[in-house]
Amino acid sequence: MATIGWIGLGNMGRPMTANLVKAGHTVKGFDVVPEAVTAAAEAGVTPVGSIAEAVTDVDIVFTMLPKGEHARTVYLAPDGVLASADPSTLLVDSSTIDFDSARALHEEAKAAGFRFVDGPVSGGVTGAQAGTLTFMLGGSDADVAEAKAFIEPMAGNIFHAGGDAAGQAAKIVNNMMLAISLEGVVEGAVLAQRFGLDPKAFYDIAKVSSGDSWPLRTWYPVPGVTETAASNNDFRPGFATALMHKDVGLALAGAESQGVDLPAASLVYAQLQKLVDEGLEGLDTTAIIRNIDPEAAG
Numbered sequence: 001m002a003t004i005g006w007i008g009l010g011n012m013g014r015p016m017t018a019n020l021v022k023a024g025h026t027v028k029g030f031d032v033v034p035e036a037v038t039a040a041a042e043a044g045v046t047p048v049g050s051i052a053e054a055v056t057d058v059d060i061v062f063t064m065l066p067k068g069e070h071a072r073t074v075y076l077a078p079d080g081v082l083a084s085a086d087p088s089t090l091l092v093d094s095s096t097i098d099f100d101s102a103r104a105l106h107e108e109a110k111a112a113g114f115r116f117v118d119g120p121v122s123g124g125v126t127g128a129q130a131g132t133l134t135f136m137l138g139g140s141d142a143d144v145a146e147a148k149a150f151i152e153p154m155a156g157n158i159f160h161a162g163g164d165a166a167g168q169a170a171k172i173v174n175n176m177m178l179a180i181s182l183e184g185v186v187e188g189a190v191l192a193q194r195f196g197l198d199p200k201a202f203y204d205i206a207k208v209s210s211g212d213s214w215p216l217r218t219w220y221p222v223p224g225v226t227e228t229a230a231s232n233n234d235f236r237p238g239f240a241t242a243l244m245h246k247d248v249g250l251a252l253a254g255a256e257s258q259g260v261d262l263p264a265a266s267l268v269y270a271q272l273q274k275l276v277d278e279g280l281e282g283l284d285t286t287a288i289i290r291n292i293d294p295e296a297a298g
């Protein structure tokens with residue numbers, strides 16, 4: 001069994017490390033928030049007090065941090081991962097971060113003699129707890145193959161998306177497409193109701209017709225239609241508006257740096273921004289229906 005260094009023990013990092021411990025690995029875990037380290041220790045993680053301690057004498061290092069700025073600090077600071085780990089250690093960043101930061105981390109890691117894989121995940125906290133996350137990996141064939149062996153206990157699906165930063169690219173594009181589909185479902189649900197259609201009757205038609213989509217089937221934004229929808233639960237997440245806002249923002253930042261205009265993504269971002277400005281970023285992302293018709297939201 002291996003020894004794994006882990007930095008970032010938040011909502012995702014804690015259940016992910018718990019599954020590595022269950023699989024028999026030793027996990028040395030660090031977080032800037034001491035309570036997060038204590039909670040991880042309750043699930044068998046070995047608590048450590050610095051990045052240097054987490055990445056010393058380990059077979060692989062994982063990071064699970066909020067954003068690109070946190071990942072850049074953790075890897076590149078004078079007391080960060082690149083300055084503290086042995087360059088033979090494989091590094092995997094599973095945070096969802098912007099494409100440019102992911103590319104920069106690949107370059108900086110290579111320049112310092114390290115091997116680096118970007119490996120964001122999909123599946124949320126429930127997938128992290130169940131060990132069924134989808135991993136999207138970007139990097140060389142050899143590094144991805146080595147990382148996969150450690151990822152197995154946390155994953156339901158593992159994809160090698162392509163070269164450097166391809167995992168982040170796949171994750172960002174996937175979530176942008178989800179957000180745009182969701183806006184269609186939200187607007188459709190409101191108009192169907194205004195036309196006097198019963199929500200369940202309309203849903204049954206759309207899910208076997210060309211209006212079908214993953215958010216329609218999983219997140220129908222009117223209560224009482226799909227079991228898995230946060231609309232049944234006063235829009236408790238689920239998938240928080242704050243995270244969707246961040247992810248569509250990453251898509252727009254990527255689009256800008258790639259010189260392409262994405263009008264639908266910009267529109268959905270403005271809808272998410274409206275909820276954030278109202279202080280509702282903690283609600284499930286399907287709460288964007290409130291922008292169109294607060295009453296349809298139940």
Ligand code: NAD
Nearest residue numbers: 008009010011012013031032033065066070095096124125
């Ligand atoms: P979180 O905010 O709960 O956890 C991040 C942790 O990183 C926090 O505990 C924080 O204290 C720690 N951290 C920040 N800076 C640090 C530093 N310099 N050194 C050490 N620790 C530091 O976030 P999360 O929900 O666990 O998500 C982590 C990543 O996974 C994000 O990029 C998110 O977008 C992505 N993600 C989240 C979900 C989800 O449903 N929560 C699903 C898929 C992907």
